[in-house]
Amino acid sequence: MATVLVVEDENHIATTIRFNLEREGFDVHTAGDGEQALESARRLQPDLIILDLMLPLLSGTEVLRQIRRDSNVPVLVLTARTAEADRVHGLDLGADDYITKPFSIAELLARVRAHLRRRNGAASAAPLIITFGDFTLDTARRELRQASTVVPLRPKEYDLLAYLAQRPGRAIDRDQILNDVWNYDFTGGSRTVDVHVRWLRRKIEPDPATPTHLLTVRGAGYRFEL
Amino acid sequence: MATVLVVEDENHIATTIRFNLEREGFDVHTAGDGEQALESARRLQPDLIILDLMLPLLSGTEVLRQIRRDSNVPVLVLTARTAEADRVHGLDLGADDYITKPFSIAELLARVRAHLRRRNGAASAAPLIITFGDFTLDTARRELRQASTVVPLRPKEYDLLAYLAQRPGRAIDRDQILNDVWNYDFTGGSRTVDVHVRWLRRKIEPDPATPTHLLTVRGAGYRFEL
DNA sequence: GACCGTGATTAACCGGGAGTTAACCGCGAA
DNA sequence: TTCGCGGTTAACTCCCGGTTAATCACGGTC
Numbered sequence: 185m186a187t188v189l190v191v192e193d194e195n196h197i198a199t200t201i202r203f204n205l206e207r208e209g210f211d212v213h214t215a216g217d218g219e220q221a222l223e224s225a226r227r228l229q230p231d232l233i234i235l236d237l238m239l240p241l242l243s244g245t246e247v248l249r250q251i252r253r254d255s256n257v258p259v260l261v262l263t264a265r266t267a268e269a270d271r272v273h274g275l276d277l278g279a280d281d282y283i284t285k286p287f288s289i290a291e292l293l294a295r296v297r298a299h300l301r302r303r304n305g306a307a308s309a310a311p312l313i314i315t316f317g318d319f320t321l322d323t324a325r326r327e328l329r330q331a332s333t334v335v336p337l338r339p340k341e342y343d344l345l346a347y348l349a350q351r352p353g354r355a356i357d358r359d360q361i362l363n364d365v366w367n368y369d370f371t372g373g374s375r376t377v378d379v380h381v382r383w384l385r386r387k388i389e390p391d392p393a394t395p396t397h398l399l400t401v402r403g404a405g406y407r408f409e410l
Numbered sequence: 411m412a413t414v415l416v417v418e419d420e421n422h423i424a425t426t427i428r429f430n431l432e433r434e435g436f437d438v439h440t441a442g443d444g445e446q447a448l449e450s451a452r453r454l455q456p457d458l459i460i461l462d463l464m465l466p467l468l469s470g471t472e473v474l475r476q477i478r479r480d481s482n483v484p485v486l487v488l489t490a491r492t493a494e495a496d497r498v499h500g501l502d503l504g505a506d507d508y509i510t511k512p513f514s515i516a517e518l519l520a521r522v523r524a525h526l527r528r529r530n531g532a533a534s535a536a537p538l539i540i541t542f543g544d545f546t547l548d549t550a551r552r553e554l555r556q557a558s559t560v561v562p563l564r565p566k567e568y569d570l571l572a573y574l575a576q577r578p579g580r581a582i583d584r585d586q587i588l589n590d591v592w593n594y595d596f597t598g599g600s601r602t603v604d605v606h607v608r609w610l611r612r613k614i615e616p617d618p619a620t621p622t623h624l625l626t627v628r629g630a631g632y633r634f635e636l
Numbered sequence: 637g638a639c640c641g642t643g644a645t646t647a648a649c650c651g652g653g654a655g656t657t658a659a660c661c662g663c664g665a666a
Numbered sequence: 667t668t669c670g671c672g673g674t675t676a677a678c679t680c681c682c683g684g685t686t687a688a689t690c691a692c693g694g695t696c
Binding site: 605 | 672682
């Protein structure tokens, strides 16, 4: 599988990213400052680099510049929530993509996969359309239809449904869901998931009291069935 | 897919172009000076060349002249914002097209596609005319008509509308829109997009308060529907 | 089967944030 | 200089989503 180098000084973010990438089967290495980053990049020749711009010893922008001197490895920049200025700035420097903190793990993984896929020339993207019951989830439009009428979904509702619908038949616990769908720095209680599940059920279950798609697995979270 | 050679010494511009072309599926190679450019052009036999006129070692015009000695590959010239003189000059030399900096990515991509399409003789052009509701967007004339009367659009309004109308049914976020429609060196806030959307709505929506074509996708940008 | 603890559902509340809107203003062209 | 374009700002609105608490359902124990 592909090798990914994560350059991030904030330890909890680094481990969160590492954990999730490894769960996806990537070979993950980390560096905590700019010097290490350059050394690791040279030694490992990773297939993709995730780079925080805010770094000790050597700034992220400087690291990026030096990497770009002799490699065109895809670099995905993490930048603190900020003025739009940085947006262009990141790409200007030679980054291939950027994500502003705080981000959701789901989005980070999607982008990592997208870049590696592009690299391999492989075409198979995530499925654009998922159907279940008489519903159709259109990820391009970002909308849910029921027999050609649109079911209005709030942003979080859509995110949650898309996440679960892409993992049908698997029981996923609340912490996992929070970890993947919510921003990485979300520190709320897991009851939040319950509430969103309820809201979704009101919209996609004929009888929300006896769900057929969004099932609760007692003691283990929720499971989506097509 | 087609192979494109980008000859550009300013690194951030080169990577921006590369990033966007690769996102479209092109096989992109870059050269940073005139010598490299000639070498790469000879070796790669690209299907199209994007050539900055301002180059170290060997001027762009000289590169172009030498390329033209034994190839009629389409060459798209990038030239700094300047007087008309250079334009004619560029075309005289055998360039097939030119774009003045700063340019928008959307325009660059459109021109690249146009040249490659012409080359292939393939018919699958981007549709010249897009109709929605009782509107007609004529991309050749660069004008919008409503039942045979012309709707006056400001330049940016047209650019934005054309961009969205060519991607109907897809939710596109503000950053993406800024990246594609605005000039590559634009560093403003994304509220700018909102304002232009509003201006467009006043012109193409019967009731701007309840849009039917230019829909907002909360948390994810905007979406155009035919 | 009654009891109790834990986990899940449900409804209501409320603060913050995203989008809309109008007005302002600098810049470049006519 | 005037005018139009387009980017900025700020006020306002309303939706969103996280929280809380009460209620309900399930499962184990006696």
